[in-house]
Amino acid sequence: xxxxxxxxxxxxxxxxxxGADLDVECPPRFEQKRxxxxxxxxxxxxxxxxxxxxxxxxxxLVCGTEGLKNRRQLLEVLLKNGADVNALSDRVSYTHPYLPxxxxxxxxxxxxxxxxxxxxxxxxxxxxxxxxxxxxxxVRDPHGILSLVKKFSTKDDxxxxxxxxxxxxxVDAIKNHDLLAPEVKEHLVTFGNRPRDLxxxxxxxxxTLLGTCLPSKVQRLHLPPLLKSYLLFHL
Numbered sequence: 001x002x003x004x005x006x007x008x009x010x011x012x013x014x015x016x017x018x019g020a021d022l023d024v025e026c027p028p029r030f031e032q033k034r035x036x037x038x039x040x041x042x043x044x045x046x047x048x049x050x051x052x053x054x055x056x057x058x059x060x061l062v063c064g065t066e067g068l069k070n071r072r073q074l075l076e077v078l079l080k081n082g083a084d085v086n087a088l089s090d091r092v093s094y095t096h097p098y099l100p101x102x103x104x105x106x107x108x109x110x111x112x113x114x115x116x117x118x119x120x121x122x123x124x125x126x127x128x129x130x131x132x133x134x135x136x137x138x139v140r141d142p143h144g145i146l147s148l149v150k151k152f153s154t155k156d157d158x159x160x161x162x163x164x165x166x167x168x169x170x171v172d173a174i175k176n177h178d179l180l181a182p183e184v185k186e187h188l189v190t191f192g193n194r195p196r197d198l199x200x201x202x203x204x205x206x207x208t209l210l211g212t213c214l215p216s217k218v219q220r221l222h223l224p225p226l227l228k229s230y231l232l233f234h235l
Contacts, residue, residue: 048083054096055089063121064097064104072116075101082212085124088142099142102126106148113152115161122165123232125207125214130163130188131170146173153184163191165233167204203231 049057056064062074079085089098097104102121106113122128131144145162152158169192174185210217218231229235 048078048081049087051089052096054093054098055091056097057084057087059083059085059101060087060089060097060099060104063101063117064099064107066108066110072114072120075117075120079120079124080213080216084212085121085126085214086143100126102128103143103145103148106145106151113155113158115155115157118152118158119161119233122161123215123234124212125210126165128162128166129168129170130166130174130192131168132173141168144170146170146177147179149177149184149188150179153181159184161233163188164200167196199230206231 048059051057052061059075059078062068062071062078068074085102086100088100092098099107102118105117105121127143128145129141129143130146130149131141132146152162169188171189171192174180174188174192177185180188207214215232218228221228223231226235
């Protein structure tokens with residue numbers, strides 16, 4: 001773990017070669033994170049969906065950690081190697097990530113939403129719902145981003161992508177949301193009142209069927225390049 005934290009690659013290779021346990025935990029008095037949570041060691045067989053004691057996966061931690069350097073690169077490695085882009089915990093936490101990666105990323109207080117991060121997550125099948133995340137006493141919709149719209153509504157590229165990718169619009173909640181700009185509210189209500197295009201419904205179904213490592217699986221489908229791009233939101 002020390003080698004991982006200090007990014008000592010040669011020491012890490014030496015330890016792994018001589019039988020170091022990739023999944024060993026810190027003692028109870030230290031952080032309850034396995035080695036996978038300090039460095040991505042997928043080449044040596046670490047589980048990219050391993051959970052911490054707080055039930056967060058590595059991709060949830062990468063998306064929910066403020067000021068993380070190389071966030072995109074870490075996400076790419078994790079997602080390419082089978083990390084669940086919609087992983088979540090059924091235990092509400094006020095100190096650790098517990099919502100899906102996209103929701104956790106949009107919750108960050110000290111960073112503006114980055115189109116590259118959002119498009120990467122959605123391209124791997126992240127679910128988007130224009131609904132409130134929490135009800136009065138429980139999590140209503142873990143994929144709900146309605147309360148976070150103000151974080152990206154002025155960024156046209158992100159806003160268009162989120163609307164295009166959404167699987168649900170809670171029109172009543174949108175109408176009653178006090179913090180949405182009038183033009184944003186009108187756009188969401190108008191879009192939410194329309195039936196979703198059949199091609200989008202098929203896209204969501206295919207994404208669900210293919211599961212993790214979505215881009216590589218889509219590329220193996222016997223489909224024209226245009227349809228592959230559509231499935232991955234690259235159009």
